Amino acid sequence: MEKKNVFIGNGIMLHLMPTDRFKTNYIVFTLKTKLTRENVTKNALLPLVLRRGSKNYPTMHDIAIKLEDMYGASFDANADKIGDYSVIQFLMDTISDEYTLDNSFITSEAIDLFNDILFNPLIENNAFKEEYVEQEKETLKEVINSRINDKASYALSRTVEEMYKDRPYGLYKYGYVEDLEKISAKELYDHYLNLLKTAEIDIYCSGKINEPAIAERYNIIFGKINRNYIDDREEKKYLISESLDDNSKDVFENQKVTQGKIVLGYNLKSENLKDDFYKMTVYSAILGGTASSKLFCNVREKKSLAYTISSQYIKHKGAMFVAAGIELENFEIAKESILKEINDMKIGEITDEEIHDAKVNLITRFKSFNDSQPALIGWAVGQEILDGDMDLDVVINKIDAITKEDVLDVANRLNLAITYYLKS
Numbered sequence: 417m418e419k420k421n422v423f424i425g426n427g428i429m430l431h432l433m434p435t436d437r438f439k440t441n442y443i444v445f446t447l448k449t450k451l452t453r454e455n456v457t458k459n460a461l462l463p464l465v466l467r468r469g470s471k472n473y474p475t476m477h478d479i480a481i482k483l484e485d486m487y488g489a490s491f492d493a494n495a496d497k498i499g500d501y502s503v504i505q506f507l508m509d510t511i512s513d514e515y516t517l518d519n520s521f522i523t524s525e526a527i528d529l530f531n532d533i534l535f536n537p538l539i540e541n542n543a544f545k546e547e548y549v550e551q552e553k554e555t556l557k558e559v560i561n562s563r564i565n566d567k568a569s570y571a572l573s574r575t576v577e578e579m580y581k582d583r584p585y586g587l588y589k590y591g592y593v594e595d596l597e598k599i600s601a602k603e604l605y606d607h608y609l610n611l612l613k614t615a616e617i618d619i620y621c622s623g624k625i626n627e628p629a630i631a632e633r634y635n636i637i638f639g640k641i642n643r644n645y646i647d648d649r650e651e652k653k654y655l656i657s658e659s660l661d662d663n664s665k666d667v668f669e670n671q672k673v674t675q676g677k678i679v680l681g682y683n684l685k686s687e688n689l690k691d692d693f694y695k696m697t698v699y700s701a702i703l704g705g706t707a708s709s710k711l712f713c714n715v716r717e718k719k720s721l722a723y724t725i726s727s728q729y730i731k732h733k734g735a736m737f738v739a740a741g742i743e744l745e746n747f748e749i750a751k752e753s754i755l756k757e758i759n760d761m762k763i764g765e766i767t768d769e770e771i772h773d774a775k776v777n778l779i780t781r782f783k784s785f786n787d788s789q790p791a792l793i794g795w796a797v798g799q800e801i802l803d804g805d806m807d808l809d810v811v812i813n814k815i816d817a818i819t820k821e822d823v824l825d826v827a828n829r830l831n832l833a834i835t836y837y838l839k840s
Contacts, residue, residue: 424617429618430634433623433625434622434624440512441511441623441625442620442793443508443526443527443621445620446505446506446617448504448618449502449611451587455502456590458603460556463506465604466506467533468552470532486525488511491533494507498798498801499732510522510523512623512624524629527633527637537605540601549604556590559590560588561593563588568739571677620793622793623789657684657686657687657733660833661833664831666834667834670840672840673744673840677739677740677742677837677838678835679835683831684696689733689802692734692826693802695818697778701777703727704738706774708777709726710761714753721743721749721750721753725740731798732798761824771818771820775818
């Protein structure tokens with residue numbers, strides 16, 4: 417899919433992604449700021465409050481009626497972290513204009529609704545509606561407290577917290593209950609106003625879109641917004657391979673569990689995360705990213721030491737995590753077996769068949785992005801932050817060009833930073 421960038425204003429970029437593959441138009445609006453303890457909880461709360469209602473659509477019911485009138489359009493909002501960025505996203509999809517009964521510019525209606533929710537919120541006494549803020553604080557509190565329920569996800573998030581302790585990436589993306597309780601409707605509104613002035617704003621539009629009309633609409637919208645954003649791309653790119661202690665640490669946590677969870681966190685020593693992305697993507701696929709990977713075949717199938725096991729590479733941090741669900745008494749032997757597979761790769765125990773199978777799996781996955789607008793825009797958002805290749809054909813060709821020597825290169829730059837074990 418071709419992507420065209422349109423400069424809208426200081427720190428504001430419109431990304432047009434025209435395609436005839438879909439009958440829907442998909443719009444994603446993102447606000448990106450540096451990830452800090454001071455803003456992470458507010459950033460998680462803000463989209464929950466904004467989606468509750470605006471000045472012209474003061475309740476979720478009013479918004480739902482408007483969406484239904486727009487041929488059943490959908491709207492959502494969330495918060496996430498990408499590298500050391502805190503990212504707030506607002507998403508909407510509608511049918512393409514040509515499929516409306518009267519060929520109306522339904523995309524314009526979607527942009528107008530976006531505009532109303534984002535820039536014309538429901539305000540009382542120079543603050544967000546207190547009732548909405550308090551209700552959504554309870555909602556977010558439940559989300560934060562419920563992360564413990566999914567033990568696999570919890571173990572991984574705790575590993576990240578401990579591995580990047582006192583560093584931005586170690587922050588939980590939904591924030592903290594103790595910080596949440598202190599946020600007032602006025603404080604959240606002031607935070608919102610500051611975000612509009614200082615955050616990096618990216619808008620992604622995919623589908624059978626009227627590019628000049630969309631660009632004109634956003635130029636009009638942002639022409640009315642005063643921003644003091646300072647455009648410093650080097651400072652604003654919070655992508656680094658952390659310099660972590662070479663001595664790995666062990667972290668044990670006890671809960672009432674019937675199955676143990678082990679997570680090994682690795683740090684890649686890298687001076688160029690963009691280029692290492694391709695090498696590490698293939699490396700991780702060989703190690704634990706597919707059903708034919710070393711960890712799956714050897715640790716899970718042959719040795720029966722894990723119920724589940726996989727590896728994943730975090731391209732925005734140069735971090736790799738190996739996670740497994742194991743019998744409680746198998747901690748040491750499971751860890752030794754995982755380390756053996758990783759150490760074997762360092763000395764070249766990698767077959768041509770393993771490399772081929774990993775590439776085929778990855779290429780199939782990247783090609784599948786073309787079948788999903790959310791996947792395409794999600795890819796674009798991540799690559800924009802990485803400053804990486806957007807064109808999936810280019811990505812596939814670079815994946816296919818990775819050699820055994822490339823895999824060995826990153827294999828020997830990985831250092832074990834932490835072993836986390838959740839046990840009974």
